[in-house]
Amino acid sequence: MDILKNKILEEGRVLDGNILKVDSFLNHQLDVNLLNEIGREFKRIFAKDEITRILTAEVSGIAIAAITAQYFNVPVVFAKKTESKNLDEETFEGNVYSYTKGKQYKIRVSKRYMSKDDKVLIIDDFLVNGQALLGLKEIVDEAQATLVGAGVVIEKGFQKGGELARDNKINVKSLVTIDSLF
Amino acid sequence: MDILKNKILEEGRVLDGNILKVDSFLNHQLDVNLLNEIGREFKRIFAKDEITRILTAEVSGIAIAAITAQYFNVPVVFAKKTESKNLDEETFEGNVYSYTKGKQYKIRVSKRYMSKDDKVLIIDDFLVNGQALLGLKEIVDEAQATLVGAGVVIEKGFQKGGELARDNKINVKSLVTIDSLF
Numbered sequence A, B: 001m002d003i004l005k006n007k008i009l010e011e012g013r014v015l016d017g018n019i020l021k022v023d024s025f026l027n028h029q030l031d032v033n034l035l036n037e038i039g040r041e042f043k044r045i046f047a048k049d050e051i052t053r054i055l056t057a058e059v060s061g062i063a064i065a066a067i068t069a070q071y072f073n074v075p076v077v078f079a080k081k082t083e084s085k086n087l088d089e090e091t092f093e094g095n096v097y098s099y100t101k102g103k104q105y106k107i108r109v110s111k112r113y114m115s116k117d118d119k120v121l122i123i124d125d126f127l128v129n130g131q132a133l134l135g136l137k138e139i140v141d142e143a144q145a146t147l148v149g150a151g152v153v154i155e156k157g158f159q160k161g162g163e164l165a166r167d168n169k170i171n172v173k174s175l176v177t178i179d180s181l182f
Helices: A001-010 A032-045 A062-072 A131-142 A161-167 B001-011 B032-045 B062-072 B131-142 B163-169
Strands: A013-014 A020-021 A053-057 A076-079 A090-096 A103-110 A119-127 A147-155 A170-176 B011-015 B019-021 B055-056 B076-079 B092-098 B103-110 B119-127 B144-156 B172-176
Touching: A001 A032, A001 A170, A013 A090, A020 A076, A020 A161, A032 A062, A032 A147, A032 A170, A032 B062, A053 A062, A053 A131, A062 A076, A062 A119, A062 B032, A076 A103, A076 A131, A090 A131, A103 A131, A119 A131, A119 A161, A119 B001, A131 A147, A131 A161, A131 A170, A161 A170, B001 B032, B032 B062, B032 B144, B032 B172, B055 B062, B055 B131, B062 B076, B062 B119, B076 B131, B092 B131, B103 B131, B119 B131, B119 B163, B131 B163, B144 B163, B163 B172
Parallel strands: A053 A076, A053 A119, A119 A147, A147 A170, B055 B076, B055 B119, B119 B144, B144 B172
Antiparallel strands: A013 A020, A090 A103, B011 B019, B092 B103
């Protein structure tokens, strides 16, 4: 996806040797035209899979998932990180280990919004260590739904997440894979 | 907005006498077709205001803001609730008092993504006590940008947020105002 590659090369910034900041278009400021190109590309990739639902995790997957869902004409559900009084008590849960925080947390989807009849496409902004994807897969598995695949905007190919996700039989399609930040 | 009113009447659920749950279409599962109707309506309302940027706060404003931004053809920026290594050090800050948690927290926008030349439209899902709107207004004011108005999907007219926001000279336009949950 050249438009995305060029955007990363033009506007991405590398911090501390290992962090790629793309907050000018993907996860703080949002370039909505670019998100539409991304959504169109995910639709092209997963066009034949009869997707019924798009799943993502808050926060930074939400905008990408919502724009992408327009091309599939299906609802989005985003997994929540915190228990709140606005979330149903009956939820499907996934576990996500955060290397940044050094601890595990849960993500949840109300049982109302996923069922065994669903064909689910996961959408996320980054694939780094793969923990978010595995947590989302747990939710799909608990719902006994079918996980069709995962559409990722940027995969850091030099970290272990892609391998881990594919070892866990997630059909990962990344629009851009970065092999090195140097 | 009849389509929105009907959706609230059909799918909204009232919990504990005071909480309106609209998580089947607005803030957990997302009905993307409805979000497009909402975006179109905000565009109709603010069509003449030469908006250059849409501002919202994470989490539940993001999808609405992203879909709405398509109709204005402008970037979105969403204020972040947590300090993270992915956020610039130089930020505009707003203060939000959470009645639920009984404490104040900060929301932040990188100084890269708002300037005095911006005409800003705030978008949010709910207007209840008005604290989020005031915090977002602080960010716009600190950036010396122009706050054109605030587009809110659902205003709880029986709580004080609408009055507080309008007393603070925010041009609030709510698509649906709920006078009572009973």
